[in-house]
Amino acid sequence: MIRPLALAAMLLTAAPAFSQAADPAQGATAAAKDLDRAIAAMDAAKSSSDRIKALTQTIRAYEAGLTAMREGLRQASIREQTLSRELQARETEIAQLLGVLQSIGDQTSPGLLLHPDGPMGTARAGMILSDVTPALNTRAAELRGKLEEVTTLRQLQDNAADTLQTGLQAVQDARATLSKAVADRTDLPRRFTADPVKTALLIASSETLQGFASGLSEIAQNEAPGSLPDIAFRKGALPLPVQGRILRGYVEPDAAGITRPGLIIATRPRALVTTPAAATIRYRGPLLDYGNVMILEPQAGLLFILAGLDTVYGEPGQVLPSGAPVGLMGGSDPGIGEILSQVGDGAGTDRTETLYIETREMNAPVNPANWFHIDGQD
Structure with a gap:
């Protein structure tokens, strides 16, 4: 039978140390706090004197906080799974280590000082004990730390459900409040009034986005100089x-080899779409096969075309400030269980909607990267 001290020495010399991966718990906790702050801000936004601006900012903050929390939980889930597999793989070694520590702890001091080989054996055993015990304590502390980390990470994931549920309800209420506030808005300047008959004729006669864009000036009445x-x-x-996240770049072919002179952005359901700069609404509504389209004119000769929205805000001729809401993407918010499932299995299927962005200068398409900062997007 192997003596406890000999077994301890074998474990310490033969077994590799546990991997030292970075602890993601702090990142997940910080992300949860960011999301909590965004949720709290939504309540304040509903009573703000400038509700549209405040609601827009807090919905964006919620979207950013949700993104951070998803990533934090994903990292926590990966770390928890890694630790669980590591501990399971070393189950036998851990049991032996705990047995050794228990055996040493159960023996009285006189027993430890006696050795069947006499005084020399007792001296050697004492030297081994003095050398091995600190290392055993270190391994035991390491094991205890990993077990505690697994527990913490699991608690983070369990507690996330409550935060996500609160946030989801808050952002749904905020979107509804925002839609009503936009519909009731009367303080926006107007550069022109769209002629509905001419607009309908232009839509009916246009076969391409370029053809429609080239005729936009014809549908405006009483346009300010x-x-x-x-x-x-x-x-x-x-x-x-x-x-x-940018799904496809400028004139980048898709799986069928089709190219478009714009960007395709993968977004989450019900994502808020805003103006990148102060701009006049030149058109908003369904167009060709693009779904709901918003055409913005930030300056003469420059158009930003946003296609694929589910809901659009505003009226043609209105001048929107920078960062103003222009609509929402389609789809429906995933349930809490679905979000946690996506986080747990690392699925990237949460960005189910796509927004097409085309930039036109003097009615010719140009690379949107000329105007937009696209590095480091979510």
Whole structure:
């Protein structure tokens, strides 16, 4: 039978140390706090004197907080699974280690000082004990730390459900409040009034986006002279109108080899879409096969075309400030169980909606990257 001290020495010399991965619990906790702050801000936004601006900012904050929380939980889930597999794989070694520690702890001091080989054996055993015990304590502390980390990570994932449920209800209420506030808005300046008959004729006669865009000036009545201030100094620095991930770049072919002169952004359901700069609404509504379209004119000769929205806000001719809401993406908010399932299995299927962004200068398409800052997108 192997003596406890000999077994301890074998475990310490033969078994590799546990991997030292970075602890993601702090990141997940910080993300949850960001989401909590966004939820609290939504209540304040509903009573703000400038409700549209406040609601827009807090809905965006919620979207950013939800993104951070998803990533934090994903990292926590990966870490928890890694630790669980590691501990399970070393189950036998851990049992032996705990047995050794228990055996040493159960023996009285006189017993430890006696050795069948006499005084020399007792001295050698004492030396081994003095060398091995600190290492055993270190391994035991390491094991205890990993078990505690697994428990913490699981608690984080369990507690996330309550935070997500509260946040989901809050953002749904905020979207409804925002939609009503936009519908009731009467303080926006108007540069022109759209002729509904001419608009209908232009839609019916247009076979391409370019053809429709070239006729936009024909549907405007009583248009004020001049243009909005030049934004050339912001070229390349404008924020994208929606939080998401670039799915396909400018004239990048899709699986069927079809190219489009714009960007396709993958977004989450019901994501908020906003103006990247102050702009006049040139058109909003269904168009060709693009779904609901919002065409913005930030300055003369420059158009930002946003296609694929589910809900659109505003009326043609209105001038929107920078960062104003122009609509919502389609789809429906996933349930809490679905969100946690996606986090747990690492699925990337939460971005189910797509927004198409086309930029036109003098009615010719240009790379949106010329105007938008697209590096490091979510």
